[in-house]
Amino acid sequence: MRTKQTIAIIGATGNMGSAIAKSLSRGNYRLLLFTSDKSKLKNLEEEIASAYPGADVESINCSYTASWEADVIIVATPFAAEKEIADKIREVANQKIVVSIANPLNDSFDGLVTPPGTSAAEELQKLLPHSKVIKAFNTTFAADFAQPVIDGKQVDAFIAGNDSDALETVKELVQTAGFNPIVAGDLPVSRILENMQLLLIRLGIKYNYNWLAGWKILHQ
Amino acid sequence: MYELFFKKVAEKITLTPAQQDIIKHYLIPKKIRKNQYLLQEGDVAKHAAFVEKGALRAYSVDDRGTEHIIQFAFEGWTISDLYSFLTGEPATYNVDALEDSELVLISKAAQDEILKQVPEYEAYNRLQITGAYLAMQKRLTAMLSLSLEERYINLTRLYPNLIQRVPQRMIASYMGLTPETLSRVRRKIKDK
Numbered sequence: 241m242r243t244k245q246t247i248a249i250i251g252a253t254g255n256m257g258s259a260i261a262k263s264l265s266r267g268n269y270r271l272l273l274f275t276s277d278k279s280k281l282k283n284l285e286e287e288i289a290s291a292y293p294g295a296d297v298e299s300i301n302c303s304y305t306a307s308w309e310a311d312v313i314i315v316a317t318p319f320a321a322e323k324e325i326a327d328k329i330r331e332v333a334n335q336k337i338v339v340s341i342a343n344p345l346n347d348s349f350d351g352l353v354t355p356p357g358t359s360a361a362e363e364l365q366k367l368l369p370h371s372k373v374i375k376a377f378n379t380t381f382a383a384d385f386a387q388p389v390i391d392g393k394q395v396d397a398f399i400a401g402n403d404s405d406a407l408e409t410v411k412e413l414v415q416t417a418g419f420n421p422i423v424a425g426d427l428p429v430s431r432i433l434e435n436m437q438l439l440l441i442r443l444g445i446k447y448n449y450n451w452l453a454g455w456k457i458l459h460q
Numbered sequence: 461m462y463e464l465f466f467k468k469v470a471e472k473i474t475l476t477p478a479q480q481d482i483i484k485h486y487l488i489p490k491k492i493r494k495n496q497y498l499l500q501e502g503d504v505a506k507h508a509a510f511v512e513k514g515a516l517r518a519y520s521v522d523d524r525g526t527e528h529i530i531q532f533a534f535e536g537w538t539i540s541d542l543y544s545f546l547t548g549e550p551a552t553y554n555v556d557a558l559e560d561s562e563l564v565l566i567s568k569a570a571q572d573e574i575l576k577q578v579p580e581y582e583a584y585n586r587l588q589i590t591g592a593y594l595a596m597q598k599r600l601t602a603m604l605s606l607s608l609e610e611r612y613i614n615l616t617r618l619y620p621n622l623i624q625r626v627p628q629r630m631i632a633s634y635m636g637l638t639p640e641t642l643s644r645v646r647r648k649i650k651d652k
Contacts, residue, residue, distance in 0.1 A: 242500040270496075309491045331461065335488040335570065370485045405506075405569075 241268070244296065247413075248272045248310035250303050250317060250325055253280035256341055257316035259385035260377060260417065262288055265295035267416035272306040273299040308332035312339065312409065314377075319344040319353070319360045326367035333371045337406045339413075340364045340430070341377040343437045349445065352438060354431075361400065361430035374401035374410045375430040379437050380419060381444075383452045388418035395454030396420045398436070400429040422457065461489050464512050465564045468536055473584045482577050486570035490563045492516075498539075498563070499555040505544035507565040511537050514561020515625055518553045519633070529634040532558075532619055532626060542592060558626060603636070608645045611635060 247264060251257040252273035258280075261271055265288045275281055281299050288297050300306045307313050307329040315325055319342040326333075340361040344354045354360060365373040376399045380388075388395050397419035401407050407423050414421035424433060436455065444453055465487070466480060475483070488507070492498060498516065499505050509516065511533050518539055519529045530553060533539035544551035545568060566574075574581050602611050615635065616622055622631065632642040 241503050243497050243503045305491070308489060309493075311490075332489050334484075335486060335565075335567070 241412075244268055244270050245311045245409075246270045246272060246309050247312045247314060248274060248300075248303075248306035249314045250274050250306070250329070251276075251321070252299070252316065253277050253284055254316055254318075255382040256377065257314075258284050259382040260314060260316060260341075261297070262291065263385045263417040264413065265292045265297055267413075269416075270296040271298070272309060273297065274301070274303045274306045275299075303328050304332055307336070310336065312337045312413070313371075314339040314341065315364065316341050316377075318342060319363075322360065322364050323367060326364065330368055330371075333368055336371055337403075337409055338364065338368055338371045338373050339376050339410060340373055341375075343378050343434050343441075345438065345441070349438075349441055352434060354434070356431075359428070359430035359434050361427055361434075365427060372401065372403040372406040373427060374399060374403075374406050375427065375433055376400075376410050376414055377417075378430075378433055379440070379455055381440075381451045381453065384419075384454050385417060387452060388454075390452060390454055393456050394418075394420045396422050396456050398422050398424045398433050398455070400424050400427055400433055402427050462487060462512070462564055464536055465510050468510075469584055472587050473580050475578070475580060479578045479580065483574050483581065486566065486574050488565035488567070488570075490565050492557045492561050492563060494557055494560050497554060497556045499541060499544075499551055499553070501552060501554050502550050504548055505541040505551045505553075505555075507567050508538055508540040508542075508545055508571075509533070509555070510564040510566070511535055511539065512562040512564055514563075515558040516555055516561060516563075517558055517626075517630065518555045520553055527633055528636070529630055532622065532630075532634065534619060534621065534625070538588065538592075542589075558630075608635070608637070608641070609649050612642075612645050612649065 247269050249257050249261050252261050253275040261273055285299060288295050313333055313336055317325055342360040344352045344360040346353050361373055361375040379398050384395050397414045399410055399421055411421040440453060498509055516533045516539050517529050518531045519527045521527055539555055541551035541553040602614060629639045632639045
């Protein structure tokens with residue numbers, strides 16, 4: 241695709257948000273960065289500008305305006321903040337791709353706060369009924385973005401969603417970020433994906449992976 | 461957000477509030493800034509864009525790099541590469557914003573879904589396409605049979621704010637003239 245797409249990153253200065261912003265500045269995208277924590281924004285902008293001088297990146301101080309301009313909205317905030325964000329952007333996120341990256345972990349990192357019959361992505365879809373919610377970037381750690389090849393293998397990144405065009409678009413984002421995209425299934429598959437990350441976090445804590453770990457599906 | 465869009469629809473067909481709500485669910489509100497592309501040649505035109513506010517143009521670029529403007533779109537107009545939008549083939553036009561603009565985008569899939577759920581919308585859609593066809597025919601006839609002065613006057617009637625909002629070189633490009641020829645045409649009209 242030649243036409244540059246505009247991507248709003250809500251929560252752009254968080255661990256994940258900034259990792260996504262940096263890795264997508266390599267691609268043919270225009271990035272709009274929004275955060276409620278303005279103090280880190282200047283740093284992030286400078287980092288991107290020095291790493292990718294041609295990057296089309298701008299910070300914007302309103303999530304509504306950012307989402308209005310965007311073709312794709314990445315909600316890079318904790319699960320607990322989803323409702324507040326959804327209420328703000330609902331009107332301008334209509335029919336747009338909204339990427340849910342959140343893992344609804346509990347405070348002790350040993351379980352999910354969502355009941356078994358749902359997921360963070362499906363809850364976001366309920367809040368944004370006329371948007372195309374896609375689960376992505378939830379099975380990768382922030383550090384993986386700087387190093388998407390670990391132990392000689394390119395990290396897999398799983399995607400779930402119901403709209404085939406939207407899945408295709410997000411697949412390209414995942415590829416631009418350096419990961420091997422795998423479409424795992426419809427949006428309810430997010431339940432499995434969110435649990436996969438729970439497992440990876442628990443293993444990481446137990447065996448001290450130092451937050452640089454990822455999934456790789458081995459197959460013939 | 462969709463005021464002008466529904467106002468234009470209401471000029472052609474009558475919808476119940478419930479039907480308007482159904483249609484609203486399928487519309488994409490999109491802000492675009494001056495000089496940004498909505499569509500570049502070679503990509504498939506996934507949307508038709510209705511202009512709530514602002515101005516856009518559709519143009520092709522020939523082998524020598526010269527731009528040929530096909531259409532301007534101001535408030536209340538719809539713009540896209542219609543051929544690409546309807547067939548799914550790559551676009552031969554570029555569409556970009558001449559001013560900061562607020563658009564309402566409709567995808568082909570959304571349009572099909574609206575047509576299924578709100579059959580009345582079919583009449584509106586048909587009138588839109590008929591209108592585009594008639595405009596095209598008028599433009600072609602004017603090109604072939606009217607004098608440059610007549611064509612320029614017709615153009616300023618079709619787009620009342622054109623001269624204030626669009627640079628002369630783009631008007632010249634739309635008419636298939638060099639800017640120098642256009643300024644001669646304008647002088648001639650003034651002198652009359």
